[in-house]
Amino acid sequence: MPNLSEARALYDLPLNTLIFKAQQAHQAQQDPAGIQLCTLKSIKTGACPEDCAYCPQSVHHNTFVEAEALMETETILADARRAKAGGATRFCMGAAWRRVADGKQFDSVLNTVSGVKELGLEVCCTLGMVSEAQAKRLKEAGCDVYNHNLDTSREHYSKIITTRTYDDRLQTLSNVRKAGLEVCSGGIIGMGETVDDRLKMLVELANLDPQPDSVPINALVAVEGTPLAGRRFVDSIEFVRTVAVARILMPKAMVRLSAGRANMSDETQALCYLAGANSIFLGEKLLTTGNPDIEEDMNLMKRLGLHPLHPDEARRVHRGEIEPSAAQPAPWPKVEELVAAQKEGGSCSEGGCGCSA
Numbered sequence: 001m002p003n004l005s006e007a008r009a010l011y012d013l014p015l016n017t018l019i020f021k022a023q024q025a026h027q028a029q030q031d032p033a034g035i036q037l038c039t040l041k042s043i044k045t046g047a048c049p050e051d052c053a054y055c056p057q058s059v060h061h062n063t064f065v066e067a068e069a070l071m072e073t074e075t076i077l078a079d080a081r082r083a084k085a086g087g088a089t090r091f092c093m094g095a096a097w098r099r100v101a102d103g104k105q106f107d108s109v110l111n112t113v114s115g116v117k118e119l120g121l122e123v124c125c126t127l128g129m130v131s132e133a134q135a136k137r138l139k140e141a142g143c144d145v146y147n148h149n150l151d152t153s154r155e156h157y158s159k160i161i162t163t164r165t166y167d168d169r170l171q172t173l174s175n176v177r178k179a180g181l182e183v184c185s186g187g188i189i190g191m192g193e194t195v196d197d198r199l200k201m202l203v204e205l206a207n208l209d210p211q212p213d214s215v216p217i218n219a220l221v222a223v224e225g226t227p228l229a230g231r232r233f234v235d236s237i238e239f240v241r242t243v244a245v246a247r248i249l250m251p252k253a254m255v256r257l258s259a260g261r262a263n264m265s266d267e268t269q270a271l272c273y274l275a276g277a278n279s280i281f282l283g284e285k286l287l288t289t290g291n292p293d294i295e296e297d298m299n300l301m302k303r304l305g306l307h308p309l310h311p312d313e314a315r316r317v318h319r320g321e322i323e324p325s326a327a328q329p330a331p332w333p334k335v336e337e338l339v340a341a342q343k344e345g346g347s348c349s350e351g352g353c354g355c356s357a
């Protein structure tokens, strides 16, 4: 069971030693050069009753986000088809809800989930709090993964969100796991928390049993009109150190670079990959905030000798069926298709949001 002092000892190592340890953990458990490529779609945007201080979708903040109703299944499926044709292997859908409510809208989401699954894509949803029964319905519909971020440490949480508790978050993660869904949970760096707050969040995640399958690490993009507007972007070396500790504490997880990548240099992103990050969201827009354009991402990956991770191969590695270095890559994505898939709708939150990351 990792604890704060162990995490802090790792974090404070000389950077080259920390990255060496992160690479050792990474190469023992993951395709060493594989990067999971995900696409993210906001299927219901804005007017969220929660008051997350980082989020432009909250009804409590006056931001540029205009509320949009839940998208029709057929519209979402058209985008999912384009994403698939473009080479995406996982399709993530986010709705800015406090919690899932049974009824027509949830039925529509379930229908959409089934449709996306039938296309042969991995399906991830992020819809706010869910009960175990609702999580089971998602699983039965074909959902593979549920995203629900812890956001920050328990101690810092009430400075960021007052409309729900840390234990609410943990309860949803437990419901999701009991329903047999994979868990995707991470947080946001740069919201005024201390280094220990960041590490406490990672320790909390690492002590979940089993550990999350995916851990998104977001860098706050301070959006005008939110209470966190004007905050300085997180120091890149601190961010890299946080990624490295996440990799060491959770060696089997996909550690995902999410919000904030558009503000990072190629060199910072390269350091994140060295520190063990192996998943990114592709696209020009990450919900409501910017994301590097797809060609830039592909170009950087090629310059670094990285390749798209094949989800089936990654599973074989995790089951111990093949050596990590024997994993075969997925094909390179087709940029035009992926860009087209993201043109419709899809402007939502922050990339750090637990319901619509």
Ligand code: SF4
Residues within 6 Å of the ligand: 048, 049, 050, 051, 052, 055, 056, 057, 058, 059, 095, 096, 097, 098, 128, 349, 352, 353, 354, 355, 356
């Ligand atoms: S982060 Fe999610 S729960 Fe929080 S206000 Fe934004 S959409 Fe709502």
